[in-house]
Amino acid sequence: MLKGRHLTEPGDFTLEELDEVFDLADDIIEHEEDYLDAAHGKLLATLFYEPSTRTRFSFEAAMLRLGGQVIGFSDPKASSAAKGESLTDTVRTVSCYADAAVLRHPREGTAHLVAKTITDMPIINAGDGGHEHPTQTLTDLLTIRHELGSCDNKVVGVCGDLLFGRTIHSLVKTLNRYSGNKFVFISPKELCMPEHIKAHLAPDSYVETDSLDDVIGDLDILYMSRVQRERFVSEEEYIRLKDYYILDHNKMKHARPDMIVMHPLPRVNEIAVEVDKDPRAKYFDQAKYGMYVRMALLSKLMGVENNVKRSEA
Amino acid sequence: MLNVAKLKKGIVIDHINAGKGFDIYKELHLNDIDDAVVLMKGLPSKKLGKKDMIKIETDVELDMDVLGLIDPDVTINYVADGELISKVKLTLPKKVTGILECKNPRCISQYEHTGPITFYLVDPKTKTYRCEYCDSYTTFRSR
Numbered sequence: 001m002l003k004g005r006h007l008t009e010p011g012d013f014t015l016e017e018l019d020e021v022f023d024l025a026d027d028i029i030e031h032e033e034d035y036l037d038a039a040h041g042k043l044l045a046t047l048f049y050e051p052s053t054r055t056r057f058s059f060e061a062a063m064l065r066l067g068g069q070v071i072g073f074s075d076p077k078a079s080s081a082a083k084g085e086s087l088t089d090t091v092r093t094v095s096c097y098a099d100a101a102v103l104r105h106p107r108e109g110t111a112h113l114v115a116k117t118i119t120d121m122p123i124i125n126a127g128d129g130g131h132e133h134p135t136q137t138l139t140d141l142l143t144i145r146h147e148l149g150s151c152d153n154k155v156v157g158v159c160g161d162l163l164f165g166r167t168i169h170s171l172v173k174t175l176n177r178y179s180g181n182k183f184v185f186i187s188p189k190e191l192c193m194p195e196h197i198k199a200h201l202a203p204d205s206y207v208e209t210d211s212l213d214d215v216i217g218d219l220d221i222l223y224m225s226r227v228q229r230e231r232f233v234s235e236e237e238y239i240r241l242k243d244y245y246i247l248d249h250n251k252m253k254h255a256r257p258d259m260i261v262m263h264p265l266p267r268v269n270e271i272a273v274e275v276d277k278d279p280r281a282k283y284f285d286q287a288k289y290g291m292y293v294r295m296a297l298l299s300k301l302m303g304v305e306n307n308v309k310r311s312e313a
Numbered sequence: 314m315l316n317v318a319k320l321k322k323g324i325v326i327d328h329i330n331a332g333k334g335f336d337i338y339k340e341l342h343l344n345d346i347d348d349a350v351v352l353m354k355g356l357p358s359k360k361l362g363k364k365d366m367i368k369i370e371t372d373v374e375l376d377m378d379v380l381g382l383i384d385p386d387v388t389i390n391y392v393a394d395g396e397l398i399s400k401v402k403l404t405l406p407k408k409v410t411g412i413l414e415c416k417n418p419r420c421i422s423q424y425e426h427t428g429p430i431t432f433y434l435v436d437p438k439t440k441t442y443r444c445e446y447c448d449s450y451t452t453f454r455s456r
Contacts, residue, residue, distance in 0.1 A: 087425050107421040109446025129419050131447055196450070 003303035006115040006123045009132040010174045022142050024305055025289075025296035029146075031311065032065070038299055038307040039068030045098035046072030047091065048126070049081065049105040054265060054287070055126050055135070059102045062294035066304070071098065088117045095121035099302050102126045122301035130166050136264055137170045138297065139290035140223075146289065147260050147282055148220060153180035155218055159245055160186075160225035160270055162193040167264045168225055169197050176201055183207075184215050188244050190237070191227070212245050216255045222247070224263045224270050224283075248272040255280065262286055323348075324375065325390040326367040331355060333384045334365025340379050346371060361386075378406045382440065382453045405440065408433045413442055417449035 002017060013021070028035050044063040048056055051074070060070045073079045079090060087105070091114050094101055101118075103111050104126040111125030111132070127133040144151050156175060158168045162185055172193075175181045183206040185193045192208060209215055216222065227242045246269055247261065263271060263283040275281050299305040329337060334352050337343075343350045348371035358364035380387060385405040391398050411429030415422045422430055422444070432442035432451060440453040 087421075105421070106419075107424055108417065108419045108449070109421040109444065110425075112446050113421050113425060113427055128421070129447075 002300040004120075004122055005301060006111075006118075007134050007297065007301070008111040008115050008123070008125045010134045010137045010170055012134070015177055018138070018141065021138065021293065021296045021300055022145055024299060025142050025292045026146075028295050028299075029292050031308075034308045034310055035066055035295065035299070037067040037309065038304045039063060039066035039302060040307070042066075042068040042099040042302055042304060043097060044068055044070050044072075044298065045094045045101040046070060046074070046126075047079070047094065047101055047103045048072065048074040049076045049079075049087075049103075049110075050127075051075075052104055052126070055104065055133075056102075058287070058291050059124075059126065059135075059294055059298075062291050062298055065291070066295055066298060068099075068298075068302075072102075088114060091118055091123070100124065100298060103128075105129070124297065124301070127166075130164060132170060133166055134170065135290070135294055135297065136167050137174050138293045139286060140167075140171050140262060140264075141174065142289045142293045143262060143282060143286045144221060144260075147285075148258075151175060151178045151181075154220040155182045155184065156221045156223065157184040157186055157212075157215060157219040158193075158223045158225070159212055159247075161191045161227045162187040162225070163191040164228055165225045168223065169194075171223065172197060173200050176205070181205070184209065184219065186210070186212050186215060186245070188241055190241060191244075212247070212251060213254065216251060216259075219255065219259050222255065222259060222261050224261065224267070226263075226266065226268050226270055243269050245270055246272055247275055249274050249278075252278055252280070319395060320368050320370060320392045321395050322372070322393050323368065323370040324373065325392060326369075326375075326380070327364070327388045327390060328358070328361065329365035329367065329387050330361060330384050331363040331365055334367060336383050337365075337367060337380060337387075340383055341375060343367065343369065346373060376412075377401075377403065378409045379412055381406045382409060382412065405434065405437050409442065413451050413453060415444040415447060415449060416451055417444065417447050420444060420447035420449065422446050 046056055046059055063070050095118050100122045102124045106129050108129040108131035110128045111123060115123045125132055125134055141151055162168055185208045188210055224247055229238050259280055260282045261280055265283055334354055338352050351368045353366045355363050356366055381403045385403050387403050389401040408431055410431045413432045431445045435441045435443050441450050443450055
């Protein structure tokens with residue numbers, strides 16, 4: 001039963017509960033019109049304490065497509081935070097009005113703090129600094145499920161900034177809960193996968209390399225990531241590493257015909273625009289799956305998934 | 314060996330690894346107790362070679378989490394009427410609340426009032442704990 005629950009990290013849900021969300025997302029994709037009024041009369045609060053376009057639009061689009069409405073702010077200066085109100089007081093007040101809240105904040109652990117305090121409104125973590133971004137993980141899993149049939153027994157290559165990439169950390173930890181997955185960590189040594197993530201994995205379940213060319217032919221999934229400028233103290237170091245991997249037509253020639261390419265977006269240079277037309281490029285589809293999985297998640301947490309008007313066959 | 318009178322009533326913290334006795338004395342604020350407290354250092358021990366020991370001549374509630382963090386090998390003996398009435402062996406606590414502080418400058422606990430923070434044991438060898446909010450690691454060290 002997911003009604004009323006919080007989602008602060010993917011580990012909050014069992015694999016069965018994740019499947020419940022994905023099954024509903026499948027049904028929404030298949031019968032989107034049936035869900036047009038599922039959240040009629042419900043209100044979602046989007047509390048964005050740092051800038052976001054993709055995630056905020058995705059949540060807002062999800063709620064509006066369910067027939068619900070959205071209130072919120074995308075700049076903390078426009079909230080009572082500017083008057084010195086504590087975060088928990090702000091969310092507690094919002095819980096008097098809204099049926100669910102989406103929270104993005106630059107500080108790590110914010111969603112967990114709020115979720116501990118608020119018991120009568122589901123809180124969804126939409127990113128807390130470099131810590132967790134669980135709905136991106138749900139997006140990634142739904143994409144894999146749809147494109148490759150299941151989240152089990154895959155060879156998953158993650159490439160680029162593995163040191164600071166919260167999306168990748170979260171995805172690897174969650175895919176590791178499914179059975180039979182193997183990981184290939186592809187990064188320059190300066191941006192390699194941290195020990196605390198590898199500690200979750202069996203030693204024989206991953207390999208590390210700095211060569212994408214050497215391993216691309218072995219992969220079911222290639223998950224590319226952006227080297228994030230804001231994480232570097234030295235501009236020189238950033239410039240040296242930012243174009244370390246560029247996925248282009250030539251590299252894709254060595255990949256299997258059924259491999260898929262994923263990316264959480266925004267991309268900078270790590271995937272050449274020429275790859276967009278390759279049928280294996282799934283990163284824009286991924287954004288669409290993100291909206292559907294958020295529709296499913298909101299429906300489950302607000303308990304409206306059965307408010308469906310089945311259309312005539 | 315130095316002779317300290319047998320305790321009539323109170324607590325004996327025994328088998329303290331040599332050198333940890335003063336840390337325990339400090340961290341448990343034993344200096345604030347009005348009754349007699351004796352800290353003995355460098356006692357001969359068959360098990361440890363050398364050990365420290367603390368005798369407290371009163372009933373006092375010890376913070377077992379702090380004690381377990383500083384030295385999980387200690388034994389606590391409760392004495393009444395000059396007789397041993399119970400003996401407790403400590404272990405490193407699986408979680409501690411309100412003892413450790415998160416050092417991650419990006420953790421929400423540095424910016425918002427969170428109340429006492431709970432930390433979960435990650436590595437018993439290094440006494441490394443994980444912050445409940447940001448998951449960053451902190452290693453316990455006596456102040």
